Amino acid sequence: MNEAVLIVDDSLTVRMDLAEAFSAAGFRPLPCGTAGEAREVLARERVAIIILDVLLPDADGIEFFQEVRTSPSAAAAPVLLLSTEAEVHDRIRGLSSGADEYIGKPYDPNYVVSRARELVRQRPAPPGNGKATVLVIDDSPTVREQLKQALAAQGYDVAVAATGEDGLRIAADTRPNAILLDAMLPGIDGATVVRQLRLDAALRRTPCLLMTASEEQEMELQALEAGADGFVRKQENLSVILARLSAVLRSAGQESGEPGPASLLGPKKILAVDDSQTYLHELASALRGEGYDVVLARSGEEAIQHLAVQPVDCVLLDLLMPGLGGQETCRRIKSSTALRDIPLIMLTALEDREAMIEGLAAGADDYIAKSSDFQVLKARVRAQIRRRQFEDENRRMREQLLRTEVEAAEARAAREIAETRAVLLEELRCKNKELEAFCYSVSHDLRAPLRSIHGFSRALLEDCGDSLSDNGKDSLHRIVAASTRMGQLIDGLLNLSRVTRAEIRSESIDLSSIAGEITAELRQHESDRKVECVIAENAVTEGDPTLLRLVLQNLLGNAWKFTGKQQRARIEFGITEESGEKVYFVRDNGAGFDMSYADKLFGAFQRLHGEQEFPGIGIGLATVQRIVDRHGGRVWGIGAAGQGATIYFTLGNGGGYGCQEGHSAGRRQPRRRGPDSEGPQKEQHSQRSGSDP
Numbered sequence: 001m002n003e004a005v006l007i008v009d010d011s012l013t014v015r016m017d018l019a020e021a022f023s024a025a026g027f028r029p030l031p032c033g034t035a036g037e038a039r040e041v042l043a044r045e046r047v048a049i050i051i052l053d054v055l056l057p058d059a060d061g062i063e064f065f066q067e068v069r070t071s072p073s074a075a076a077a078p079v080l081l082l083s084t085e086a087e088v089h090d091r092i093r094g095l096s097s098g099a100d101e102y103i104g105k106p107y108d109p110n111y112v113v114s115r116a117r118e119l120v121r122q123r124p125a126p127p128g129n130g131k132a133t134v135l136v137i138d139d140s141p142t143v144r145e146q147l148k149q150a151l152a153a154q155g156y157d158v159a160v161a162a163t164g165e166d167g168l169r170i171a172a173d174t175r176p177n178a179i180l181l182d183a184m185l186p187g188i189d190g191a192t193v194v195r196q197l198r199l200d201a202a203l204r205r206t207p208c209l210l211m212t213a214s215e216e217q218e219m220e221l222q223a224l225e226a227g228a229d230g231f232v233r234k235q236e237n238l239s240v241i242l243a244r245l246s247a248v249l250r251s252a253g254q255e256s257g258e259p260g261p262a263s264l265l266g267p268k269k270i271l272a273v274d275d276s277q278t279y280l281h282e283l284a285s286a287l288r289g290e291g292y293d294v295v296l297a298r299s300g301e302e303a304i305q306h307l308a309v310q311p312v313d314c315v316l317l318d319l320l321m322p323g324l325g326g327q328e329t330c331r332r333i334k335s336s337t338a339l340r341d342i343p344l345i346m347l348t349a350l351e352d353r354e355a356m357i358e359g360l361a362a363g364a365d366d367y368i369a370k371s372s373d374f375q376v377l378k379a380r381v382r383a384q385i386r387r388r389q390f391e392d393e394n395r396r397m398r399e400q401l402l403r404t405e406v407e408a409a410e411a412r413a414a415r416e417i418a419e420t421r422a423v424l425l426e427e428l429r430c431k432n433k434e435l436e437a438f439c440y441s442v443s444h445d446l447r448a449p450l451r452s453i454h455g456f457s458r459a460l461l462e463d464c465g466d467s468l469s470d471n472g473k474d475s476l477h478r479i480v481a482a483s484t485r486m487g488q489l490i491d492g493l494l495n496l497s498r499v500t501r502a503e504i505r506s507e508s509i510d511l512s513s514i515a516g517e518i519t520a521e522l523r524q525h526e527s528d529r530k531v532e533c534v535i536a537e538n539a540v541t542e543g544d545p546t547l548l549r550l551v552l553q554n555l556l557g558n559a560w561k562f563t564g565k566q567q568r569a570r571i572e573f574g575i576t577e578e579s580g581e582k583v584y585f586v587r588d589n590g591a592g593f594d595m596s597y598a599d600k601l602f603g604a605f606q607r608l609h610g611e612q613e614f615p616g617i618g619i620g621l622a623t624v625q626r627i628v629d630r631h632g633g634r635v636w637g638i639g640a641a642g643q644g645a646t647i648y649f650t651l652g653n654g655g656g657y658g659c660q661e662g663h664s665a666g667r668r669q670p671r672r673r674g675p676d677s678e679g680p681q682k683e684q685h686s687q688r689s690g691s692d693p
Contacts, residue, residue, distance in 0.1 A: 002026060002028055004027070004030055004047045005022050005027045005047065005051065006030045006032065006041060006042070006045075006047045006051065006074070006077075007019060007022070007031045007032065008033075008037075008050070008051065009051070009053040010053060010056055010057050012033070014082075014105075015031040015032075017109055018051060018109060018112060021113050022116070025113045025117070025170075026159070027048070027116075030047065034057055034058045035059035035064045042068070042073050042074050043073075045073060047073065047074050049079075049080065049120055050077050050078070051112065052064070052079055052080070052081055052082065052099075054082070055083060061081065061083070061094075062081075062093065062097045065079055065098070065099060069098065078100040078122075079098075080101040080102075080115065080119065082104075082105065082107065083104060083105065084105040088296075088297050088303075089305075092306065092309050095309040095310050100119050103293055104293075104295070104296075106288065108288055108291055108292075108293070111267050111292070114169070115267040117173040118267060121175070131155060131156065131157045132156055132177040132178065132249060133176040133177050134151050134158055134177065135159045135160070135161065135170060135171055135174065135178075135179045135180070136148060136159070136179075137163075137166075137167035137181035137182060138160075138162070138181070138182040138211070139163065139184075139185055139186055141162075143234065144160045147180060147238075148160060150238045151242070151245075154242060163187050164186075164192065167193055168193060168197070169265060171197065171263075172200075172202070172203065172265035173266065175202070176206060177249060178206065178207045178209065179206055180245065181193055181194075182211050183210050183214070183219060184212065190223070190228075191222055191225075194208050194210065195226050196265075197227070198226075198227040200389075201390060202263035203263055207230075207248040208227070208228045209230045209232060209241075210228040210230070210232075211231075212231075212234065229248045230247070267293065268291075268293070268313040269294075269295060269312045270292045270312060270313065270316060271297060271303060271306060271307070271312040272294055273298075273317045273318055273321070274316075274321070275298055275299065275321045279370065280296050281296075282372070282374075284296060286378065290378055295310075295312065299323050300323060300326065300328065300332075303333075304324075304329065307333065307339055307342075311342065313343070313385055314343045314381050314385055315342055315343070316345050316377075316381075317330060317364070318347050319346055319347065319350065319355060319359060320350070326346060326348070326359070327358060330359070330362040330363050330364050331362050333363070334362070334363030340363075341388065342388075343366075343381075343387065344363065344366075345365065345366040345377075345384060346362075348367075348370065349369070349370045365387075368380055450487055454487065457476050460476055461473065461477070461480070499547060499550070499626050499627055504543075505544050506542055506543060506544065507542065507545060508542055509545045510538075510539065510540050511540070511552065511573075512536060512538060512539040514545075514548070514552050515535050515552050515573040516535055518552055518557075519533040519535070519556060519571070522560045526560075529564070529569070530569070531563060531569040532568070532569065532571070533573075534571070534572040535572075536573060536574045539573075541651055543631050543651055544627075548651075550623065550624075551624050551628065552586075554620035555586040556573065556586060559587070561614055562614060562645070563589060563590035563591075565590075566589060569588075571587070571588050572585075572586070572587040582651070583649070583650055584649055584651075586646070588644050589643070590644055591641070591644075592645045593637075593640075593641060593645055594641050598636075598638075601621055601637050602622055602625040602635065603618075604618065604622040624647075624649070628649045628650070631651045631652055632651070632652030633650040633651040633652050634649070635647065636648055636649075
């Protein structure tokens with residue numbers, strides 16, 4: 001690991017003790033006796049964690065902690081406060097200041113190191129740090145060193161231990177990816193180590209490779225029965241051991257990345273609550289000998305205050321206390337959502353069955369009589385912590401299963417929605433086709449009687465007009481005008497239907513040439529008007545020539561019409577680019593339109609000008625939009641009342657042939673621009689201009 005740990009304590013003994021423990025654990029200790037020395041270290045070193053005494057000769061530890069939080073080299077480092085102050089309010093003050101942990105003296109160095117490892121491990125892993133960690137447990141220094149060098153050469157991070165007990169502790173601290181361990185160890189043997197690991201929810205999936213120098217076949221059977229993933233003999237070549245290790249790592253697969261349960265062998269904190277100072281110190285001494293950190297509280301009120309700022313792994317609670325008694329304290333703890341899962345063992349000197357029943361009824365997880373022999377109590381504590389770990393693991397599994405079920409249900413729902421939407425779209429497409437065919441048929445059927453109305457009305461005017469009164473003539477004129485208007489509407493509907501139903505042909509066409517032909521036709525039709533027409537050259541694209549001619553006829557025809565009242569009328573067909581896409585436009589300096597009505601611009605039969613001022617049926621821009629849409633493009637307009645208008649359109653990728661169905665799903669929608677929007681820039685390019693003679 002070799003990460004720096006800053007140890008700030010005025011006691012030389014404490015500094016040396018912690019420095020030795022952290023050094024043995026793979027950290028780089030930086031001991032300091034004063035806050036001033038610590039400032040100098042922080043000015044030149046970046047640290048991974050800080051161990052800080054609350055009482056310093058030149059500063060208040062908690063105030064110095066607030067100063068440390070502003071240091072760039074330590075702002076993100078976890079801070080573990082260390083103090084001889086045993087009062088609960090001192091702990092609350094330290095933890096409320098933002099410290100990550102508070103440990104009272106006397107302390108267990110192994111606990112301090114383990115808790116520090118845990119705090120460091122909870123930080124986000126640096127990107128790209130994908131090395132696997134292998135723990136080697138062997139009592140032979142020679143074997144440990146050989147394996148360490150061989151594993152390091154293969155790119156592994158390596159931790160080592162000489163005994164099974166040390167190996168279990170280091171495994172809980174480092175959470176290795178795999179463990180190589182000797183079958184014969186001082187203290188507990190390799191098989192027992194494997195069994196202990198398999199009982200720990202945090203470590204049970206860790207691959208274990210058992211090694212032995214024995215030639216007996218039963219050793220392999222014992223190793224596998226204990227739960228080892230593989231068995232190798234030390235006499236084999238190192239390459240064989242490394243290959244076996246690689247195989248078990250592959251079989252283990254990758255972790256999900258979610259934080260796992262706390263290890264049974266990791267650092268644990270016990271809250272002991274009793275009004276007897278003597279019993280509390282005896283209990284604390286016995287539990288610290290097992291590697292626990294013990295927090296002492298002399299009343300139920302102090303216990304609840306401490307639990308509000310720092311969780312613990314188990315609570316030992318005296319039944320009879322002044323003030324808030326054991327049963328009421330137990331009820332309050334178990335009624336809290338955040339605290340109810342903490343194992344709670346009730347302690348009492350009473351040999352009363354009723355008291356035991358009442359204690360368990362209050363929510364206690366266990367009930368034990370006080371005794372000077374703490375062996376039973378320590379076993380009960382271990383059992384409760386193990387039970388809590390199993391419950392946490394089961395809860396995580398249930399939550400993961402529930403998440404999987406919810407994700408599967410969401411996926412099914414999304415799939416069903418997509419399938420239903422596809423069916424509805426297909427039904428809508430069919431209905432649209434039926435409706436278009438119906439409209440086409442009805443339009444044809446309406447034309448015959450409409451021609452009769454129009455023809456007979458004109459005949460009456462011509463043959464009998466002299467004999468009709470002025471009111472009669474006016475009525476006939478109105479009928480002729482209305483039938484003419486109705487004929488135009490029917491023709492517009494038929495054109496719109498043809499545009500939607502027609503099969504699109506794709507070929508290379510020159511829009512510049514088509515625009516020139518259309519403006520020439522407009523000039524010929526109204527030879528008395530002088531209109532400046534500017535047409536961009538080389539506007540070559542791919543598309544349907546008939547439909548795209550219709551687009552330009554409508555756009556240029558509108559521009560010609562709406563500039564009818566301008567003395568110096570000007571019409572322009574141009575081409576520009578927007579985000580690498582060709583954009584064509586038709587611009588005029590005519591009547592324009594109010595941008596607040598822009599959403600109605602391309603609607604069928606939507607007109608923004610009066611019929612008397614600018615005649616028309618309001619079908620032209622709707623036809624333009626359908627044609628552009630079927631080519632996979634988009635169309636939009638900008639303008640201002642009395643200042644002209646510009647209609648922009650694209651024809652798919654680079655102006656090419658795009659969509660073949662008029663209602664194709666997924667096509668790009670026209671951009672809607674507000675009154676202050678700017679049109680495409682860089683309008684080009686090589687243009688030719690002309691005007692009426």
